[in-house]
Amino acid sequence: MRRALCLVVALAGCSAPDAVHRITVSTSHAxxxxxxxxxxxxxxxxxxxxxxxxxxxxxxxxSRRVSRPIEITxxxxxxxxxxxxxxxxxxILLAASPGPSTLDVRVEGVSAHxxxxxxxxxx
Amino acid sequence: xxxxxxxxxxxxxxxxxxxxxxxxxREGELGRGTFEYVCTNATDSAxxxxxxxxxxxxxxxxxxxxxxxxxxxVMTAAPAVSGSSGTFRASKPGTFAFYLMNGDEIVDYIHIKxxxxxxxxxxxxxxxxxxxxxxxSWDDRSSFRVxxxxxxxxxxxxxxxxxxxxxxxxxLDRGVISVDGLQEGSGKVVVRALGLSLSIPLEVRASRWPxxxxxxxxxxxxxxxxxxxxxxxxxxxxxxxxxxxxEALLDVTEDVAADEGD
Numbered sequence: 001m002r003r004a005l006c007l008v009v010a011l012a013g014c015s016a017p018d019a020v021h022r023i024t025v026s027t028s029h030a031x032x033x034x035x036x037x038x039x040x041x042x043x044x045x046x047x048x049x050x051x052x053x054x055x056x057x058x059x060x061x062x063s064r065r066v067s068r069p070i071e072i073t074x075x076x077x078x079x080x081x082x083x084x085x086x087x088x089x090x091x092i093l094l095a096a097s098p099g100p101s102t103l104d105v106r107v108e109g110v111s112a113h114x115x116x117x118x119x120x121x122x123x
Numbered sequence: 124x125x126x127x128x129x130x131x132x133x134x135x136x137x138x139x140x141x142x143x144x145x146x147x148x149r150e151g152e153l154g155r156g157t158f159e160y161v162c163t164n165a166t167d168s169a170x171x172x173x174x175x176x177x178x179x180x181x182x183x184x185x186x187x188x189x190x191x192x193x194x195x196x197v198m199t200a201a202p203a204v205s206g207s208s209g210t211f212r213a214s215k216p217g218t219f220a221f222y223l224m225n226g227d228e229i230v231d232y233i234h235i236k237x238x239x240x241x242x243x244x245x246x247x248x249x250x251x252x253x254x255x256x257x258x259x260s261w262d263d264r265s266s267f268r269v270x271x272x273x274x275x276x277x278x279x280x281x282x283x284x285x286x287x288x289x290x291x292x293x294x295l296d297r298g299v300i301s302v303d304g305l306q307e308g309s310g311k312v313v314v315r316a317l318g319l320s321l322s323i324p325l326e327v328r329a330s331r332w333p334x335x336x337x338x339x340x341x342x343x344x345x346x347x348x349x350x351x352x353x354x355x356x357x358x359x360x361x362x363x364x365x366x367x368x369x370e371a372l373l374d375v376t377e378d379v380a381a382d383e384g385d
Binding site: 029031032042043044045046048081083084085086092094095096121122123 | 152153155199200201204215216217218219220222224227228229230231232234
């Protein structure tokens with residue numbers, strides 16, 4: 001019944017109601033002098049980030065947060081690493097050395113990209 | 124029951140807490156773990172002599188320290204921090220993350236500041252050593268500790284030089300530097316650590332007890348007579364003195380009796 005409904009919706013030109021509609025990547029615990037939002041981190045510091053995925057419920061016209069497999073990569077690896085955190089949606093960024101770096105997150109075909117400048121420790 | 128690698132740490136923590144001793148610890152920034160600071164040697168002012176202490180606010184650049192946790196292994200991603208297996212060395216100033224790894228997950232982390240030490244401080248402003256360290260004294264002035272300014276944490280290996288070298292020798296035990304005299308005279312003790320140096324005046328005296336070693340001539344025994352020095356020499360003289368005193372007392376007694384008789 002549900003599949004039939006999806007098929008009808010898809011044929012009508014709409015996305016399936018349980019497909020990931022958008023994702024957010026945000027700082028859940030800031031590093032000293034840096035956040036994902038300001039695009040900065042200090043070398044040698046750590047920062048916890050959270051990824052959230054949402055589906056669009058066409059019935060109620062709102063977004064709903066869901067748990068889906070998250071693909072996350074950071075690099076270059078000698079500069080920025082990402083390691084799983086204490087929950088599936090949490091990740092820890094580890095900044096190793098100064099320079100530009102990137103973070104890419106993908107959840108069911110929806111992706112997000114962030115640029116991070118890793119700065120040297122002040123003298 | 125499986126004896127895990129962390130079991131001895133947990134057992135040690137239970138024993139220390141039972142004894143009222145709390146090692147230096149800090150909660151993780153995410154509130155999911157506790158990091159315990161480990162002094163790699165007794166020069167680290169963060170630890171006291173009884174297994175307790177205070178988690179340092181900053182570590183001196185060049186000093187070493189340890190971190191451990193009950194629920195995993197403590198690691199760092201900072202190339203500026205050398206070391207592994209929970210023992211690290213602060214290589215340059217800054218703020219660096221140390222994370223608690225459990226399996227393939229980071230449970231928690233803390234950031235620790237590294238700062239250059241600007242001065243060494245000795246627990247004594249003057250060292251007085253002796254040729255014979257035959258007895259312990261409560262006012263011992265031949266031993267001292269060296270601490271970093273602002274009580275920066277971290278263990279270091281002090282290099283000690285006695286100038287002139289023939290004046291004394293030194294030893295380091297549990298963070299305490301002790302100086303033993305080789306010959307009487309004055310000089311200085313120079314301590315170098317973490318690129319800093321400290322000079323302390325040194326005086327070497329013959330003995331801790333000013334008149335020890337004199338067995339005649341000097342009245343060092345509070346009038347007890349030479350026989351009191353325990354060497355057997357002069358015991359006859361002491362007996363003579365006692366006899367003379369007894370005779371004098373007898374004379375006085377006789378005089379009083381004669382007066383009363385009058």
